[in-house]
Amino acid sequence: MRQMIEVAEQVFSARGYAAASMDEIAELVGVSKPMLYEYFNSKEGLLLACIRESRAVLREVTEQATVGAVDAEDALRRGLLAFFVFIRERRQAWSLLRHEMVLIGTPAADEVEETRRQQTDLIAALMSGHFDTGDDLRAEAAAEFVVGACERLAIWCEQHEEVSPETATEYAMDVLWTGLRQRAR
Numbered sequence: 001m002r003q004m005i006e007v008a009e010q011v012f013s014a015r016g017y018a019a020a021s022m023d024e025i026a027e028l029v030g031v032s033k034p035m036l037y038e039y040f041n042s043k044e045g046l047l048l049a050c051i052r053e054s055r056a057v058l059r060e061v062t063e064q065a066t067v068g069a070v071d072a073e074d075a076l077r078r079g080l081l082a083f084f085v086f087i088r089e090r091r092q093a094w095s096l097l098r099h100e101m102v103l104i105g106t107p108a109a110d111e112v113e114e115t116r117r118q119q120t121d122l123i124a125a126l127m128s129g130h131f132d133t134g135d136d137l138r139a140e141a142a143a144e145f146v147v148g149a150c151e152r153l154a155i156w157c158e159q160h161e162e163v164s165p166e167t168a169t170e171y172a173m174d175v176l177w178t179g180l181r182q183r184a185r
Contacts, residue, residue: 001039004029009050013092017047017108044108047096051111054093059118061086072130073177079126080150080172083119084165087154098155119147132183146176 007028011020022043026033040046065082069075087094097112123143124136153172157163163171 004031004036004039004046005049005053008046009054009092009096012047012050013095017043022046044106047108048111050093050096051108051115054090054097055111055115055118057090057093058083058086058115059122062119063122066126069130072180072183073173075126075130076177076180077169077173079123080176081165081169083150084154084157084168084172087157088165094154098151116147116151120144123147142180149176 004025008020008025011025011028015021020043022033022036025046026036029036036046040049062079062082065078066075069078097115120140120143123146124139127139127142128136150172153168157168
């Protein structure tokens, strides 16, 4: 099943959801088209499985990256680097997440938003451990800002291949840490 998701991710990323074909995915995986439908029920079901898989991996890498952080700045830097490395190494998964406009009004759009919510919740929880945010609403607002800013920076990085994940992290830290430093414990 993992191979089916990986191949589908490649095809969806290369062709876009609308132009992607279950026939092509089945052929590339080496299974029958009915087999894909048996596992995922529909092309949309396969897309949802791809987005959920990417979300799970993103959560794992960003959460693991912050384990052992010595302070708030270290935690933020580690989490940002993990995100930008994910974006660089999993370009096809990132492509699915960022091309959401064609998915508006579909369950896939809800899955993309759930990915944002997951990252916002993770960042807000980390902030409550490392920052004096004053209240939960302030921590959530700051986390929303971090997620939105990093999404835009990641899109910009796609246009600037020379910008490494480490450099993107430094650019993000330049802006984010300036505002968060005063609240670090």
